[in-house]
Amino acid sequence: MTIGPAGQAEADPGDKGGARTALAGLTTRGRSFLAAGIAAAICAYVLGQPDLLRVGLLLTVLPLVCAAVVYRTRYRVAGSRRLSPARVPAGSEARVHLRMDNVSRLPTGLLMLQDRVPYVLGPRPRFVLDRVEAGGRREVSYRVRSDLRGRYPLGPLQLRLNDPFGMCELTRSFSTYDTLTVIPRVEALPSVWLGGEAKGYGDGRQRSLALAGEDDAIPRGYRYGDDLRRVHWRSTARYGELMVRREEQPQRSRCTVLLDTRGLAYRGAGPDSAFEWAVSGAASVLVHMLERGFSVRLLTDAGSSVPGEGADGFAGSGQGSADAAGLMMDTLAVIDHSDGTGLSPAYDVLRGGNEGLLVAFLGDLDEQEAAVAAKMRQRSGGAVAFLLDGDSWVREPNDLPHPMNRQEERLRMLREAGWTAVSVPRGAPLNELWRQADRERSGVVTAGGPSGREAGS
Secondary structure, rough: OOOOOOOOOEEEEOOOOOHHHHHHEOOOOOHHHHHHHHHHHHHHHHOOOOHHHHHHHHHHHHHHHHHHHHHHHOOOEEEEEEOOOOEEEOOEEEEHHHHHHHOOOOOOOEEEEEOOOOHHOOOOOOOEOOOOOOOOEEEEEEEEOOOOOOEEEOOOOEEEEOOOOOOOEEEEOOOOOEEEEEOOOOOOOOOOOOOOOOOOOOOOOOOEEEEEEEEEEEEEEEOOOHHHHEEEEHHHHHHHHEEEEEEEEEEOEEEEEEEEHHHHOOOOOOOOOOHHHHHHHHHHHHHHHHHOEEEEEEEOOOOOOOOOOOOEEEEOOOHHHHHHHHHHHHHHHHOOOOOOOOOOOHHHHOOOOOEEEEEEEEEEOOOOOOOOHHHHHHHHHHEEEEEOOOHHHOOOOOOOOOOOOHHHHHHHHHOOOOOOEEEEEEOOOHHHHHHHHHHHHHHHHHHHOEEOOOOOO
């Protein structure tokens, strides 16, 4: 077995090995022929029948010769795999393209191609490739789909070699594999303003000094090392000393998405569970706010964030925004329940200063954790909480509803602290709850039900 270029491998079925490897590749037909030949040879010896002995020898030698031929067959083929796309939302399909190249000077025989995939992605794909001419290639493809997010290895690719009589079958494996990332479902959200700092890049009132940006009309005194091209001559003539223009740029608005991953805060499992809804909701808000120009940050109850994330989160436009979204989606694809019992680690991280807009997806809260969550409001310019109703997510459709006293009490505590708190029943669409949060923030939700206008961006 030799390794080829990146993403490829070369399989050499003539690797060194003992006769045991060749005999282990005998099929049921080959083993039957071998057993029948040995039995016929023994009977011919006992009965003294030379003709029967010839038949026995033929039956015995045929599978052994086939095993030797298959074992000594030397094909040099290169295989590659391409995923389209390599990152796919849960419930969507991805296509896997396989390519086999015959890099030897001899044509191949019949090849059976098989790729190894996890059972959650579907059945194991198998293909039969006809004779591949010298320097030729064959391309095949198959589809994979998973309702469960995660990272799934694809490969290694396997080749199965057969003789024309079906007596022997040997398998040769490539050494490379690829990874398919199944990310949470992302739901498109309406453009509403939920408070916090600014609506997006360029709308903020606060401004920060930078090395490059929009010119500011307020000059400052010249300092050693300042670029002379920044001299503001009108102010220099007015003040009688050399003045330069300060360079400032609008401060990018910030948004922190808090995801409660405590195992004790959620009940149930599977793609339709409350925890999966919370993960999908966090992914939707992150992508939505990033597209609106916010600096976004993902925070969990344990106080951890996305690896490589800056102090103010991810920010960018164009390709930078797409890369930031990809990193966050990769983190959410493999995020799981934590062993934590409280939200204090996340609160400690938020104590560093004004976090801008804070959007939290919270599971079941006891009175103590609800108090900790309420205090987080003091560290943000605006706060929106989606509190999942654990009873409704595990209750069967025909069951009677449980009293809402506890859920309503937690919502009341958060609202009194300044949160815009929304209860999340089972199967509720996030885009409707997003609009409801905007209406509640605007204070136009009546006792008869939510109503009012939608605030635009």
